[in-house]
Amino acid sequence: MFPSRFDLIVAETISDAVQAKADAGEGGRFLAGGQSLIPMMKMRVAFPEKLIDINRISGMDAIERSNGHLHVGALVRHADVAASDAAFGAIVAAAPWVADPLVRNRGTMCGSVAHCDPEGDWNSVLLATGADVVARGPGGERPIPIGEFVDGAFTSSLAEDELVVGLRIPVPAGRSGGAYLKLERKIGDYATVAVASHLELDDSGAIAAAGLAMTSVNPINTKVVDAEALMVGQQPSAELFAEAAELAAAAAEPRDDVRGTAAWKRQVVRTYTKRGLAAAAQQAEGS
Ligand SMILES: Cc1cc2nc3c(=O)[nH]c(=O)nc-3n(C[C@H](O)[C@H](O)[C@H](O)COP(=O)(O)OP(=O)(O)OC[C@H]3O[C@@H](n4cnc5c(N)ncnc54)[C@H](O)[C@@H]3O)c2cc1C
Structure with a gap:
């Protein structure tokens, strides 16, 4: 299948990309890895008049730690995350589960976040760990907390003329652990169900911070806030995690399909x- 006609603009700088998007208005779309956008164009569910390719922009391909955060540039591919020594916990656990090796080599973490597919894996991970999406528009840069960024299925709070230039994920200062458990029908499939977990422990071994989020069981990736609140201040235990699991099951609204x-x-x-x-707690206790 062929996409409808479009003009290709190859941006060399962030400013060029943002300006091109502002000029193109609703008819413009950024092109990152193309692993969601190109199939949508070929299926004719997306028909941008102008594609603004951001792949030639330098300085957006690093994943690194600085100032207590993990910084992920807009051109960091899923495979780069999987191979990174800087990533931690649920991020490390999730990376090999995103799509298949071919898609992971091209698709970007930021593109996936921007796409806001409720079956996408990364937004659940970021809801569990906490993260800011860093957006650049004509007026400058602003951080958007991930909980405010995800606005609905395939919709975000990003303005029409803003580019996601990166992600800023807090690196836990103390002992921490994370997990991403995903059930899929076959390799490369989207999640039937997936759960992202993140725990931080204080010096006494009690839970200082907890993150829990679910993929594919609600109209959007969902943070289970009452389970998170329940766990903070408690010692990790099978009973506590069973209680959290009941709250997660109650917050899930899956459909028969x-x-x-x-x-x-x-x-x-x-x-x-x-x-x-349990896996996150074990990892935290051993860290
Ligand atoms: C066969 C297959 C299996 C897949 N399985 C999974 C899976 O199991 N789990 C999963 O999470 N995903 C899966 N995906 C989707 C994949 O992860 C994509 O890479 C991802 O959704 C989009 O990233 P991209 O860089 O390819 O973005 P693109 O396709 O280039 O863009 C997607 C959308 O985001 C916008 N966009 C991209 N980058 C930016 C930016 N920096 N700023 C603002 N807007 C931007 C684009 O304009 C477009 O609207 C799969 C895809 C395929 C083809």
């Missing part, structure tokens, strides 16, 4: 929440 029944998916949420939190 080709991937399975709603009741079964809710049970997977329960199981993966318990297992993921």
Whole structure:
């Protein structure tokens, strides 16, 4: 299948890309890895008049730690995250589960975040770990907390003329661990159900911070805030994680579809929440 006609603009700098998008208005789309946009264009569910390719812009391909944060540039591919020594916890756990090796070599973490597919893996991970999406528009740069960025299925709070230039994810100062458990029908498939877990422990071994988020069981990636609140200040235990799992199952609104029944998916949420939190706690205790 062929996409409809479009003009290609190859941006050499961030300013050029932002200006091109501002000029193009609604008819313009940034092109990063193309692993979501190009299939959508070929299926004719997206028909941008102007594609603004950001791949030649230098300085956006690093994933590194500085000032207590993990910084992920807009051209960091899923495979770069999987190979990175700077990533941690749930991020490390999730990277090999995104799509398949071919898609991971081209697709970008920021493109996935910007795309806001409720079946996408990264936004759940970022809801669990906490993150700012760094957006650049004609007026300058602004951080957008991930919880405010994800606005709906395939919609974000990014302005029409803003480019995501990177992600800023806080690196836990103390002992921490994370997990991403994903059930998929076959390699490269989107999640039937996935759960991202993140725990930080204080000196007494109690939970100082907790993050829990789910993929593919709600209309958007969902942070389970009441389970997170329940865990903070408590010692990690199987009983506590079972209680958190009940809250996660209650917050999930899966549907019956080709991937399975709603009741079964809710049970997977329960199981993966318990297992993921236990794995995160074990990792934190050993760190
Ligand atoms: C076969 C297949 C299997 C897949 N399986 C999974 C999976 O299991 N899990 C998963 O999470 N994803 C999966 N994906 C999607 C994949 O992760 C994409 O790489 C990702 O969704 C989009 O990243 P991209 O860099 O390819 O973005 P593109 O396709 O280039 O762009 C996607 C959208 O985001 C916008 N955009 C991109 N970059 C920016 C930016 N820096 N600032 C603002 N807007 C931007 C574009 O304008 C476009 O609207 C799969 C894709 C394929 C083809």
